[in-house]
Structure formats: C-alpha cells, structure tokens
Amino acid sequence: MTISVKSARVAVTHLQTRMPFSFGSVTIEALPHVLVKLCVEVDGETVVGMSADHAVPKWFEKDPEITVADDIERLFSAIQQACNLSQEVSAETPFEFWRRVHDSQMDWAERQVVPSLVATFGVSFIERAVIDAVCRYENTTFSEAVRDGTFGIKPGAVYEAAEGMDPLDSLPETPNQSVAVRHTVGHDDPLTADEVDDSIDDGLPETLADYVREDGVRYFKCKLCGDVIEDRKRLAAIAEVLDDALDDYGATLDANEQYESIGSLEELWRELDSSPTLDRFVENLICIEQPLDRKIALSAEAGEMLDSWEGPPIIIDESDGKMGAFGEAVELGYGGASVKSCKGVFEAIVNACLVDHLNEQDDRRYLLTAEDLTTIGPVSLQQDLALVATLGLNHVERNGHHYFRGLDMLPKTLQNKVIASHDGLYHRHEQRFPSLDINDGYLVLKSVLDAPYGTPIQPNLGDFTPIEEWSVDKLGL
The missing domain is CATH 3.20.20.120 (Enolase-like C-terminal domain)
Structure with missing residues (x-):
C-alpha cells in the first residue's frame, strides 16, 4: 500500500453551549468545531477521508497569559501546519504515515515553541482522516482494519517493551x-x-x-x-x-x-x-x-x-x-x-x-x-x-x-x-x-x-466556513 495526501481543506463552524461547561480554570459557553477533508491517494486511487473535533480553548495549554482567542488561533495553526506537512510525506502504511507527519510536526513545534499537546492535536486530524480514507478504500471497518494488520501498527516502534507485539x-x-x-x-x-x-x-x-x-x-x-x-x-x-x-x-x-x-x-x-x-x-x-x-x-x-x-x-x-x-x-x-x-x-x-x-x-x-x-x-x-x-x-x-x-x-x-x-x-x-x-x-x-470508520457520513464542507475566513469574533467572547 502506498499512501499520500494530495489536498487538504479545513472548515469551521461556531457552536453555543446550552449551559456553561466549567472545567480546570475556564468556563466554556461557545467554541469552534473544526472539520478536515483530505484527498488521500491510496495505491493510485483518490479517496476522501474526514475528521473533526472542537478546538477547545484552555485544555491543550493553560497558560494564563494567553487569551482564549489566541489559544484558539494556536490550535488552528497546529491543524493547518499538520495539513501542510501531510502533503510532503508518503508511506506504505497508515501507521507509518502518522509517524512521519507526527515527527515533522514535533520538529516544527520545537522550533515555534508550541506545546506538544497542541502539536499532536493537529496531527490527530490527519491521522483520523487517513484512517477514514483507508477504511473506505479497503471497504472495511476500523475494528477489522486494526485486527487484520491493514493499518500496520507496530507497538515496538513506540515502546521497546512492546517489541514484536x-x-x-x-x-x-x-x-x-x-x-x-x-x-x-x-x-x-x-x-x-x-x-x-x-x-x-x-x-x-x-x-x-x-x-x-x-x-x-x-x-x-x-x-x-x-x-x-x-x-x-x-x-x-x-x-x-x-x-x-x-x-x-x-x-x-x-x-x-x-x-x-x-x-x-x-x-x-x-x-x-x-x-x-x-x-x-x-x-x-x-x-x-x-x-x-x-x-x-x-x-x-x-x-x-x-x-x-x-x-x-x-x-x-x-x-x-x-x-x-x-x-x-x-x-x-x-x-x-x-x-x-x-x-x-x-x-x-x-x-x-x-x-x-x-x-x-x-x-x-x-x-x-x-x-x-x-x-x-x-x-x-x-x-x-x-x-x-x-x-x-x-x-x-x-x-x-x-x-x-x-x-x-x-x-x-x-x-x-x-x-x-x-x-x-x-x-x-x-x-x-x-x-x-x-x-x-x-x-x-x-x-x-x-x-x-464510525460513520458513513462525510459532511459537505461547503456548509461551513473555510478556516481562512472564520473569525474568533463569531464566538462573541
């Protein structure tokens, strides 16, 4: 299997909570929901993969000197950087593709003084969208792909104690x-x-x-x-x-x-x-x-x-x-x-x-x-x-x-x-x-x-706002 990413699109919508959510040092009443769409080439065939998540401020980093708006922008930056890096690598398995994007992202994070948790959040969008694309290409489910080796997961590449597992x-x-x-x-x-x-x-x-x-x-x-x-x-x-x-x-x-x-x-x-x-x-x-x-x-x-x-x-x-x-x-x-x-x-x-x-x-x-x-x-x-x-x-x-x-x-x-x-x-x-x-x-x-991979649904990004056009002002903070 050969995997590469040909293009990436990121869209955002803003959500209001029905009641305040207080955790850590923050109370959330509105936040952005981010969707990523990748065109992934698997063995020469282009397949769409998608991922999504909230960009939750004050969870990934809790620096009191950083405003909520700046926190969200830093999360967006990590997502966009991961999208860019994903188009610069190729690999023979989803696991190896994830590791290469992850390593490049962590190098970027170290240079830019970005917390590792923020950096890996960006990578997770790429990882999930590639998983989605590969499952669709193979006409299989996530659980089956984990168990039959489709993803090529090698625990020993992370932990020496798990070598050969x-x-x-x-x-x-x-x-x-x-x-x-x-x-x-x-x-x-x-x-x-x-x-x-x-x-x-x-x-x-x-x-x-x-x-x-x-x-x-x-x-x-x-x-x-x-x-x-x-x-x-x-x-x-x-x-x-x-x-x-x-x-x-x-x-x-x-x-x-x-x-x-x-x-x-x-x-x-x-x-x-x-x-x-x-x-x-x-x-x-x-x-x-x-x-x-x-x-x-x-x-x-x-x-x-x-x-x-x-x-x-x-x-x-x-x-x-x-x-x-x-x-x-x-x-x-x-x-x-x-x-x-x-x-x-x-x-x-x-x-x-x-x-x-x-x-x-x-x-x-x-x-x-x-x-x-x-x-x-x-x-x-x-x-x-x-x-x-x-x-x-x-x-x-x-x-x-x-x-x-x-x-x-x-x-x-x-x-x-x-x-x-x-x-x-x-x-x-x-x-x-x-x-x-x-x-x-x-x-x-x-x-x-x-x-x-969890759902047959792939939302139309045209129903949401391109990340380049979205403003944190929409949250009314």
Missing part, C-alpha cells in the same frame, strides 16, 4: 457492541432541581439527578477545581445525589491539572478518605485523572509521592502530549492513561498493548480510561466510539450531548443523514433534532461498528 493479541476478539456513558459533572453543573434558578427548558435533562433518572447513567466523571475544601464539599454533594438514587455506580475524578502541588493533592485524598459521608463514593472511585499540573506531573517528586500513594490509580491525560509519554509515566508510578482520539488513535492502541504487557508482567493492574473532548457527531463522536469499542473499554466519558442541544446546530440535511445512518445511536427528539439515544445508561454501537 501485535494489537490482535492485546485487544478483545470482537469490539464491544455497546458502551456505558460516564456522565460529566462540571464545576457549575446543577445537581438537583433546587439548584436551578432559571431552567433551560429545552427538552433535555439538565441536572445530575435528571440524567440519573432519565438516561439511567451509572458512571460519572466529577470535575475538581484544585481547592481541597471546595472539592470535598462538591464531591459530598454529588455523593449525596448518587447514594440516594443508585445502589451501585462508578466514578472518576478529573482535576485538569488544577493541583499545583503534590502536598495539596495528598491533602485532598486524606480529606476524602476520612469523610464518613463519602464512604460509598470513595469505594466506587475508579481513578483520578491528571490532578497535577503537567509542569510537575512527570517529575521525580511526583514519583516519590506515587511510591506511597494508597488511593485509587492516578492516570495521566494532559501530560500525554508526546509519543511514549505513558511509558515514562508508568516508570514514575502512574497507573494508567486516558484514551482520546484528539491525542492520537494509534497511540491509544499502542498504549493498550503496553497495558496488556504490563498486566502480564506485574501484580499491579494498569488501566486505560476513555475520555471526552465534548465530542459531537456526525464525525468526531462516532470515530471516537469506534476506537473505544475496538479497545474493549466498558465505559466512556460523554458530554457533548449534555452541553450541546443534540445536533440542533448543524444543517438540517446533515441532521437527517445522522438519523438515517445511525438508528440506535441517535433518535429524533420530540423537538425534531437528533439526540444521543442513551438507554439504561448505554449507547448501542451497531451503526458505528458497521461503518468504515
């Missing part, structure tokens, strides 16, 4: 046919109706209690703010809702780097572990995601803390910005890493191989958890679900359906295609927009797994 040997024999939704509880999300002063009243659940009752969710991801006392109080309030409503549940914590010192993180755990009102909640904790600022998260001091850590596994997320970072984190004592398509699809699969290897060699259990970038359909959410199902992960953080009003913001023709193509994953809400179809806390993935 085949993803086929580390992944489930078949992809998961459904996945549990892990519901995001943002800093300012209302927990019960008593906390709602002015209801959105848009036909969708609004409070944590609503989602438990109406969608049947049993897994939760709780955002932390980095203040020990405030986080303890917030978690106690969340635990009260969950303990009253559910006999059994699972939860993860996500601090988005807000704990700037190891001592404050240790203090948080002492507060949680010693609080009688949090007994059930603490027992149900799965992991703590990226509590420490990336400046210290992979330091020797962090490793010393992890040596004596007695709480749930701590995993990296924002620190996973360069190839092989998970291996470095494991050596320090971290227990796992997040899976996000925006950080890299092949990286996630390679990390799954490393986890399999570590769990065979070590008494300790390592894990991957599937996390969200507020993904929405019709491209990014479905592509990410294809990855999650292939890895065999049983629950996935999803919040795009929570912070956005389904797919109401997309052109009507595109909304209708989603309904027609994804029966079981989406349903038409009584107010006529496509909405995720969550039943008893689960998403059914048949339409995702039957498609080439």
Whole structure:
C-alpha cells in the first residue's frame, strides 16, 4: 500500500453551549468545531477521508497569559501546519504515515515553541482522516482494519517493551457492541432541581439527578477545581445525589491539572478518605485523572509521592502530549492513561498493548480510561466510539450531548443523514433534532461498528466556513 495526501481543506463552524461547561480554570459557553477533508491517494486511487473535533480553548495549554482567542488561533495553526506537512510525506502504511507527519510536526513545534499537546492535536486530524480514507478504500471497518494488520501498527516502534507485539493479541476478539456513558459533572453543573434558578427548558435533562433518572447513567466523571475544601464539599454533594438514587455506580475524578502541588493533592485524598459521608463514593472511585499540573506531573517528586500513594490509580491525560509519554509515566508510578482520539488513535492502541504487557508482567493492574473532548457527531463522536469499542473499554466519558442541544446546530440535511445512518445511536427528539439515544445508561454501537470508520457520513464542507475566513469574533467572547 502506498499512501499520500494530495489536498487538504479545513472548515469551521461556531457552536453555543446550552449551559456553561466549567472545567480546570475556564468556563466554556461557545467554541469552534473544526472539520478536515483530505484527498488521500491510496495505491493510485483518490479517496476522501474526514475528521473533526472542537478546538477547545484552555485544555491543550493553560497558560494564563494567553487569551482564549489566541489559544484558539494556536490550535488552528497546529491543524493547518499538520495539513501542510501531510502533503510532503508518503508511506506504505497508515501507521507509518502518522509517524512521519507526527515527527515533522514535533520538529516544527520545537522550533515555534508550541506545546506538544497542541502539536499532536493537529496531527490527530490527519491521522483520523487517513484512517477514514483507508477504511473506505479497503471497504472495511476500523475494528477489522486494526485486527487484520491493514493499518500496520507496530507497538515496538513506540515502546521497546512492546517489541514484536501485535494489537490482535492485546485487544478483545470482537469490539464491544455497546458502551456505558460516564456522565460529566462540571464545576457549575446543577445537581438537583433546587439548584436551578432559571431552567433551560429545552427538552433535555439538565441536572445530575435528571440524567440519573432519565438516561439511567451509572458512571460519572466529577470535575475538581484544585481547592481541597471546595472539592470535598462538591464531591459530598454529588455523593449525596448518587447514594440516594443508585445502589451501585462508578466514578472518576478529573482535576485538569488544577493541583499545583503534590502536598495539596495528598491533602485532598486524606480529606476524602476520612469523610464518613463519602464512604460509598470513595469505594466506587475508579481513578483520578491528571490532578497535577503537567509542569510537575512527570517529575521525580511526583514519583516519590506515587511510591506511597494508597488511593485509587492516578492516570495521566494532559501530560500525554508526546509519543511514549505513558511509558515514562508508568516508570514514575502512574497507573494508567486516558484514551482520546484528539491525542492520537494509534497511540491509544499502542498504549493498550503496553497495558496488556504490563498486566502480564506485574501484580499491579494498569488501566486505560476513555475520555471526552465534548465530542459531537456526525464525525468526531462516532470515530471516537469506534476506537473505544475496538479497545474493549466498558465505559466512556460523554458530554457533548449534555452541553450541546443534540445536533440542533448543524444543517438540517446533515441532521437527517445522522438519523438515517445511525438508528440506535441517535433518535429524533420530540423537538425534531437528533439526540444521543442513551438507554439504561448505554449507547448501542451497531451503526458505528458497521461503518468504515464510525460513520458513513462525510459532511459537505461547503456548509461551513473555510478556516481562512472564520473569525474568533463569531464566538462573541
């Protein structure tokens, strides 16, 4: 197989949230959604591949000196640079194509002093669009292509410990046919109706209690703010809702780097572990995601803390910005890493191989958890679900359906295609927009797994604004 990219187009649309999403040090009420279309030549035949994602400000880098507008422009620059670099390389497998674009992008990032997480975000658009094109060219699905070697994935090219490993040997024999939704509880999300002063009243659940009752969710991801006392109080309030409503549940914590010192993180755990009102909640904790600022998260001091850590596994997320970072984190004592398509699809699969290897060699259990970038359909959410199902992960953080009003913001023709193509994953809400179809806390993935790479849909970029013509002023910040 010979792969090259002949042309690239990037388009943008701006989206308004239905409620503010507060995480880390930012509150999001509007953001740009980016779509990339590549014309990929595979063995002399031109095939279109697509990818999409939000350009979420203040997640990829959290420098307080950089404005939200500048943050978005830096993300755009990384995407456009990756598009340019993709047209300068060729390779015999999608995996090798990804590695060559990645290496060139990282060289550019080092020269321009661009954070590695921002740079890899740009590469992920190319990676996903090439995967899409190759699946369409081969008339195969993502899961099949991972398992039959179509992508040419070589874990040993990233981790020496994974040399000779085949993803086929580390992944489930078949992809998961459904996945549990892990519901995001943002800093300012209302927990019960008593906390709602002015209801959105848009036909969708609004409070944590609503989602438990109406969608049947049993897994939760709780955002932390980095203040020990405030986080303890917030978690106690969340635990009260969950303990009253559910006999059994699972939860993860996500601090988005807000704990700037190891001592404050240790203090948080002492507060949680010693609080009688949090007994059930603490027992149900799965992991703590990226509590420490990336400046210290992979330091020797962090490793010393992890040596004596007695709480749930701590995993990296924002620190996973360069190839092989998970291996470095494991050596320090971290227990796992997040899976996000925006950080890299092949990286996630390679990390799954490393986890399999570590769990065979070590008494300790390592894990991957599937996390969200507020993904929405019709491209990014479905592509990410294809990855999650292939890895065999049983629950996935999803919040795009929570912070956005389904797919109401997309052109009507595109909304209708989603309904027609994804029966079981989406349903038409009584107010006529496509909405995720969550039943008893689960998403059914048949339409995702039957498609080439998550979805048969390729949006018309003519319905959106070319990136060169789009302005951050449209967000009304």
